Amino acid sequence: MLVEILTPAQMAQADQLTIDSGVLGYQLMQSAGQAVANAAVDLLERRTGSGASGMVCILCGxxxxxxxxxxxxxxxxxxxxSVILGCSVGIDDLTGDALLAAEDWGDEIFSLSPRLWQDADLVIDAxxxxxxxxxxxxxxxxxIDELNLSGLPVLSVDLPSGVDGTSGLAGGACVKADQTVTFFRKKPAHLLYPGKAFCGDIFCVDIGIEEQVLDDTGHIAVENQPVLWIDSWPEALKPIADIDPLRLADHKFHRGHCLVLCGDATHSGAARLAARSALRAGAGLVTLAPPCDAASLVAAHVTAVMVEPVQDVASLGTVLAKRTYDVLVAGPALGKTQDRRALVYDALERDVALLLDADALSCLVDGIESGEADLSLLRESPAARSERLVLTPHEGEFARLFPDLSHRVREEKRLSKLDCAITAAQRSGAVLVxxxxxxxxxxxxxxxxxxSDGVPYLATAGSGDVLVGIIAGLMAQGVSALDACCAGVWLHSRAGRSFGPGLIAEDLPELLPSLYMDVAGYLSGGFHASDWTGGDD
Ligand SMILES: NC(=O)C1=CN([C@@H]2O[C@H](COP(=O)(O)OP(=O)(O)OC[C@H]3O[C@@H](n4cnc5c(N)ncnc54)[C@H](O)[C@@H]3O)[C@@H](O)[C@H]2O)[C@@H](O)CC1
Ligand SMILES: Nc1ncnc2c1ncn2[C@@H]1O[C@H](COP(=O)(O)OP(=O)(O)O)[C@@H](O)[C@H]1O
Ligand SMILES: [K+]
Incomplete structure (x- = not known):
């Protein structure tokens, strides 16, 4: 099933629709409070041993x-x-369901102070x-700063206080929780950094809101899980028993051909990594296209990957005319010389699936007088028109292409990475990673x-080149751009996590075969991300 992510505004609508259907708001609050109490007991029992012998400090807003x-x-x-409770306001300042809950509590309400938790075994951040x-x-x-220094376990209700639910940004003080209990569906801050880092373990609990409300609320995003793309998983990556018998006689041309543009002799490693990854991701053939004077050096460093020199736009045309290529990758250490830039612009005019990464993205801005990329070139490209254009920027490349949506601007204006990525995809006509x-x-x-899967081992030179290669290899086999991006990011992340410390980019493509056996476990059902029409229509 899809795992939808709701903005706090969509969540408020889900609450309201449930209340309109006849469920009391106070009933929802009691379910939420019960879920928090259950989680607290689990944590307390782990800390104090079984039996209700510990003290809980609850901080209410x-x-x-x-x-x-x-x-x-x-x-x-x-x-x-034993419970000790402090509130940031007096009971007279509470309203609605919160006032009812405070009245039902009936016990003492203290002012907030670090003294409240001095004997506590657990702090609940509400x-x-x-x-x-x-x-x-x-x-x-x-x-909050004092609480974070206390060393006590903290359970946050819905979100760690201070984290912005919509953007995941942490502008001021933020509670650093060990566990967060949220309700109905996760919010962006449970997945986006830095918010996610403040949440600790996240539990999403049912409080009696019906799934159908999602038809009205919509959702901002879904989590990347194999169910999204498993139905379009290429035959050639399945265990032999799962392959369609009619596909057992496939030859390499059925599995697609990737052409990877390559930089000069001193910068060919990135493209070679992408090429090898495309092969490991199942492309039937992969060809590297370096400039003529780098061809023999590149050829000396590859084996199954082929080499076709491409010096300029004319020779790219000749190479593309000679054989059928299903996917063209441009970017990894491509360089930003006049020649290589011309290749990127030429590729944008060709009727082929196109993945632009790294230098190819910079080429769209460099040398442009206005300093702004002409996004209409992307939007109107045959690749974009046929839903086969993919951009894979890191934050730096993204900021150059979309300066008004950059990480810095997002922090200043408290914008969500989700909204900004969607806007960038709309402007460029590309599937954007x-x-x-x-x-x-x-x-x-x-x-x-x-x-969202913080794997710092992936923060290593060349890791992005592997990702673009994996996506290209999947697309060469006919997987849609969206499914290939989702599956590629999933495989890349899994590979990083399974290898652990010491990972270098060269390790990543070699880890793919074992991951395909993991994917086989998901092959029993699902649907395509590309068939999913979104939540708000
Ligand atoms: N019926 C419902 O709507 C339900 C809501 N639930 C809970 O309700 C929460 C949302 O409740 P609310 O909308 O009342 O919002 P909150 O309780 O998160 O906070 C809103 C209050 O905080 C004040 N405030 C906001 N930022 C502040 C800041 N930086 N410094 C000082 N004061 C600040 C606001 O003026 C307002 O009084 C959810 O996170 C969830 O825990 C649950 O009880 C489930 C049902
Ligand atoms: N801390 C992290 N957790 C998870 N993934 C990460 C982390 N840091 C980097 N990555 C991933 O590693 C890859 C790095 O790509 P990129 O910055 O383009 O590197 P390079 O240009 O060296 O190939 C991206 O796929 C990114 O998502
Ligand atoms: K909270």
Whole structure:
């Protein structure tokens, strides 16, 4: 099944639709508080041994997040745990369901102070959740800093207080939680950094909201899971017993041919990594295209990968006319000389699936008088028109192409990486892979997939070249651009995680075969990401 991600605004709509259908808001709050209390008991029992013999400190804020805290306080006390509760406002300042919850708590409400947790075994952070409207500052920020220094386990309700639910940005003080319990569906901040790093283990619990509300709320993105792309998994990467008998006699030309443009003699490693990765990802043939004076050096460093010199636009035309190529990759250490830049512009006019990475992305900005890429060249390319244009920028390349959506601007204006990636995909007409510890894959029609799996081992030279090669290899076999990007990012991340420390980019393509056996476990059902029409239509 799809795992949808809802913005706090969409979540508020889900709450409201449920309330409109006859469920009391206070009932939802009680379910949320119960889930928090359950999680707290698990954590307490792990810390204090079984039996209700520990103390919980609950920090409540002025809104419904605080309301969840009051409910949890009451339930934990009923179960025999010692509870001490502080609130950022007096009971007279509470309203609605939060006021009801505070009245039902009935016990003492202290002012917030570090003294509250001095004897505690666990702190529950119910200060702010979806309603955070600005970074936390002043006395509350000091309190959060002290809490983070206390070394006590912290359970956050819905979101770690201070983290912006929509963008995952952490502008002011933020609670550093060991565990976060959220409700119905995850929010962007549970997946996007830095927010995700503050959440600890995330548990998403059912509080009685019906799935059907999603038809009305829509969703901002989905999580990247094999169910999205497993149905388009190439035959050649399946275990022999799963291959369609009619495909057992396939030859290499059925598995597609990738052409990878290559840089000069001193910069050919990146393209060679991409080429090898495309082969490992199942492309039937892969050819590297270096400039003439680098051809013998490149040829000396490859074996199954072929070499066809491409000096200029004319020779690219000749090479493309000679054989059928299914996918063209341009970027890894391509260089930004006049010649190589001309190749990128020429490739944009050709009717072939096109993956632009690294230097090819920079070529779209470098040497342009206005300093701005002409995105209409991308949008109107045959590749984009046939939904076969892919861009794989890291944040630096993304900032050059889309300066108004850069990481810096996002932080300044508190914009979400998801919204910005979707906007960039719409402007460029490309399936866009905005790489990072939280990679966002976005499509021109407004869909987004998030792969959030901090694997710092992947932050190593050449790792992005491998990713673009994997995506190209999958597309060569007929996988759609979106499915190939999602599957490629998944495989890349898994490879990094399974290898662990010491990983270098050369290791990554060699890890793919063992991952294909893992993928085989998912082959029993699913649907294509490319068939998914998004949540808000
Ligand atoms: N019926 C519902 O809507 C449900 C809501 N639930 C809980 O309600 C939460 C959302 O509740 P609210 O919308 O009341 O929002 P919050 O409780 O997250 O916070 C809103 C309050 O905080 C204040 N505030 C925001 N940023 C601040 C800052 N930086 N410094 C000081 N004060 C600040 C606002 O003025 C407002 O009073 C969710 O996170 C979830 O925990 C759950 O109880 C489930 C049901
Ligand atoms: N901390 C991290 N967690 C997960 N993935 C990461 C992390 N850091 C980098 N990556 C991934 O590693 C790859 C690096 O790509 P890139 O920056 O283009 O490197 P290069 O240009 O050296 O090939 C991207 O796919 C990115 O998503
Ligand atoms: K919270």
């Amino acid at each position: 002025p809104g419904n997040n605080g309301g969840d805290g009051f409910v949890a306080a009451q339930l934990l006390e009923e179960e025999g745990w 200060l702010f959740g979806a309603g955070l409207s600005r970074p936390i500052s002043g006395e509350l920020a000091d309190l 905005l790489k990072g510890a939280d990679t966002v894959i976005a499509t021109p029609d407004g869909r987004a997939v998030v792969h």
